[in-house]
Amino acid sequence: MELWRRARAVLRGRAMDQELDEEMASHVEMATEENRRRGMSEAEARRAALAALGGLAAARETHREARGIPLMETLWQDLRYALRTLRRDVGLAAFAILITGLGVGASVTVFSVVHAILLRDLPVADGERLLWIANTxxxxxxxxxxxxxxxxxxxxxxxxxxxxxxxxxxxxxxxxxxxxxxxxxxxxxxxxxxxxxxxxxxxxxxxxxxxxxxxxxxxxxxxxxxxxxxxxxxxxxxxxxxxxxxxxxxxxxxxxxxxxxxxxxxxxxxxxxxxxxxxxxxxxxxxxxxxxxxxxxxxxxxxxxxxxxxxxxxxxxxxxxxxxxxxxxTPQVRPLREYVSGSVRTAMLVLSGAVGLVLLIVCANLSNLLLARATARQKEISIRVALGAGRWRIMRQMLVESLLLAALGAALGLALAAAGTRVLAGLETEIPMMALAQLDWQAMGFAMTAAVVTGIGFGLAPAVRMSAVTGSDRGASATRQHTRVRNALVVAEVALASLLLVGSGLLIRSFARVLDVTLGFQPRQAAAVRIDPGRDFPNREARHAYYRAALDAARALPGMEAVGLTDTLPLGKNRTWGAAAKGQVYGPGNFPLAYVRVVSDGFFESMGMTLVQGRTFTANDDKSGLPAIVVNETLARRLWPGEDPLGKVILRAGAPERVVVGVVKDVRHLALEKEAGGEMYLPIWQTGDFSQVDLVTRGGSEALVRNALRGLDPALPLTAFRPLQTLVDTAVSPRRLIALLLGGFATFALLLASLGIYGVISYSVTQRRKEMGIRMALGATGAALQQGILWQTLRLAGAGLGVGLLAAWALTRVLQGMLFGVTPSDPATFGAAMALLTGVALLAGYLPARRAARLNPVETLRLE
Amino acid sequence: MSKMELLQGTLEVMVLQTLATMGALHGYGIARRIEQVSGNQVLLNQGTIYAALVRLQQRGWIAAKWGTSENNRRAKYYTITKAGTKQLAADAAYWRQLSEVMGRVLAPVEDAE
Structure with a gap:
């Protein structure tokens, strides 16, 4: 209650002062009157009254101290002062808020996702006690x-x-x-x-x-x-x-x-x-x-x-x-949580680490910027020190400024994170639990913590620097130290950026490699649509007749290159059956298994698969024909190593013997990153063992197919056609998302690091203007000066790159499980990161260097 | 004889006591009353009265209301609250005890051995 009254008193400061003034005015009047009654003159009576009161200003000050919260009051002052200072320097404030916002936005977004995937309890009761019990x-x-x-x-x-x-x-x-x-x-x-x-x-x-x-x-x-x-x-x-x-x-x-x-x-x-x-x-x-x-x-x-x-x-x-x-x-038991999110755990940890690095770079960058500004504010601080501001007070003032910037940045960051989280949660990807990501109060808490940590992180060095300012001018040793701190910050930025570049580079290259795999089918221009009517047929003949009619109707459409039926599309679900070569005996645990697809004539053509040997199915592979089967190369090698598979017989318990009529190339059916395994294709007209059926079309128009199917069965609920490319895109979506996010972080880091380099070099050029003027007057050419500055830039970038690439060398091992077709120490990626950073650094150094080369020595010397 | 400096916290007790015996009173009245009662022995910086008053008010021990003085002047009148009366009783007991203890501690040694 008392604290509340005190806080109110702070906020109502002006009104409280006015009331006190009025009260003291009446006090003085009463005292004066009493003094006069005792025989003093008017002037004397008033003076004595004021003296007894001990001075109005002093009374007001003790009153303020008594009623308020001292820390809060000075903080309030600091805050107002900080706001005024930032208003004077809108450009800097906007830049600081923008990059803090981007940094905080990225980390809060990643936090919400990681929170949903790894940290938060599963949306069940007591999820830690649930087990996933899988077979083999x-x-x-x-x-x-x-x-x-x-x-x-x-x-x-x-x-x-x-x-x-x-x-x-x-x-x-x-x-x-x-x-x-x-x-x-x-x-x-x-x-x-x-x-x-x-x-x-x-x-x-x-x-x-x-x-x-x-x-x-x-x-x-x-x-x-x-x-x-x-x-x-x-x-x-x-x-x-x-x-x-x-x-x-x-x-x-x-x-x-x-x-x-x-x-x-x-x-x-x-x-x-x-x-x-x-x-x-x-x-x-x-x-x-x-x-x-x-x-x-x-x-x-x-x-x-x-x-x-x-x-x-x-x-x-x-x-x-x-x-x-x-x-x-053969039961395999593990905690359900591990089953649900274990597969993306590494990726989530990598993302968390990456945003951490991004925040560090943001801090280093702003720290550098504020240090540069500290020099410009030298005079202002000197005056404040001369007027009696203590070291702590100055330091606190500086920290309040950086915390204010960080808080404003965090507000922007929260807005960005709200949007980012919504986008990520809405993505149709195969990342578990991500759909449940949301910006909840824990994420807000995280944002606040991030803001305070970054605020202190980037404000501390400048604050310490400024608090060391004395009323008199600064010595040369302080300047040197100042330069060292700023150089170290830039080196750190470059190092962190190179680490991110290498990490994201490896993932992006893996992604490209995955897209490059031989799929075994041609997704372009092919699409699939579910056509099973979801009603029971009186018998197998009626069922086959329906599918035959659908196939023929689609095939008759203009522009159609190929049409087929299948019960299993690639990159979806799979079932396996035992598949034995006739005449072979297999030991226990060694019985060959193969993925089963039930397909029609035209299927291989519509998928754009490659026939290696023999033939594909025709309309004649029906119940009147010989039981036929098509196998992929892997199954052919597994069952009949070194032999011609054509004409060989496959046995399956309780099913007719089937003769191999063709061999096709493997299809990446499980995942783009995984070898196919053995696959066998059964003609749909010779079996009833299938449930859902997709019509696969190559060429032709969706609308025409739709019409044709509607004509066949008006009650058929038709879902949208799925281009086969969508299946591929969905399968690589987690990989793409993570490569994209890391790539974004790395780009941001690269940008910040180059700004950091630019800032430091350009500052040093300004500082050394006089020296360079003298050297030019003594005959140094602009080109020589420019070269010198570029060397300075390269030294900074080189130091950062050295540290960063070494760290990358040590750390990229954690990415191992996420890489495909590249090693964690992939020389091309390391080389590219080095070249990119060096190039960007040179560009950042070139601009101030060119300015130096164009200095007019006479003007420069006259300036001093 | 030079005037006494006030100990920390004593001014508040004096204000409470004054209000308890005198009823509603304005700042100047309280200051004058304390000076009179103390026989002009305390060095009272009248300005500090107001700091004490606002503190007591924030603690809920006194209440304030603007009113008119006997000479028709606007002045802020303070009264002691119920909580203030309770506090005064506690404080008075404490100070009495303290002064007794101090008296005993500082008494000239009588039977030294």
């Missing part, structure tokens, strides 16, 4: 998922695991067709076990979740819906729970609405927007589908992930004996 750890999704019988057995049979559940990993994007109310739409549904949300600790905001009956095999249909879906399609209906949706023409009860904070895509499938979650039953039937489940477990209190992993291993061995006919289960 092979590349394809089939190798990493688990049969439902194993999951069922995990429930309640393990001493370390309180609960286990999961989701169906082979859900298809846009697999569900919603009809009925409103526009028909393709929805993405992820089937989950009945306990999935309670396992995660995600509580629905509306509804109570699945009923017991709904979680049973063949129970009534029910879905949980995402918050986004509820807003978008159910218009935030408070009575949404219990309503019925028509999905794939089956009525489905809405069992609940998930909270806004829970984003399944951000956690488990970055870049995917999931609308609904149906129940996936753990039944004998679903067990027969093979490896399907991504499994999540919750640790019992007191148990650790390592204990769970050990127990799970033993458990899996027991089960293998129990069910000899089942797929292998």
């Amino acid at each position: 750890g092979g590349d394809g999704l089939s190798a990493r998922t688990t049969q439902t019988a194993y999951l069922k057995d995990m429930q309640g049979n393990l001493s370390t695991l309180a609960e286990a559940g999961g989701y169906f990993a082979f859900y298809g994007i846009g697999d569900l067709k919603m009809t009925g109310a409103g526009e028909p739409e393709r929805l993405t549904g992820v089937p989950v076990t009945g306990n999935f949300f309670s396992l995660l600790g995600v509580v629905p905001v509306l509804g109570t979740g699945f009923t017991e009956a709904e979680t049973q095999p063949n129970g009534p249909d029910a879905v949980m819906v995402s918050h986004d879906f509820w807003e978008r399609r159910m218009h935030r209906d408070a009575g949404a729970a219990g309503r019925t949706l028509l999905l794939n023409e089956r009525p489905c009860r809405v069992a609940g609405v998930l909270p806004k904070t829970f984003d399944f895509g951000a956690m488990f499938a970055p870049g995917v927007r999931v609308d609904v979650f149906p129940v996936f039953p753990l039944s004998d039937q679903s067990n027969r589908w093979g490896n399907t489940m991504s499994v999540v477990g919750r640790l019992k209190p007191g148990a650790t992930a390592a204990e769970a992993a050990a127990e799970m291993k033993v458990f899996a061995r027991q089960l293998a004996k129990q069910y000899p006919g089942q797929n292998d289960f």
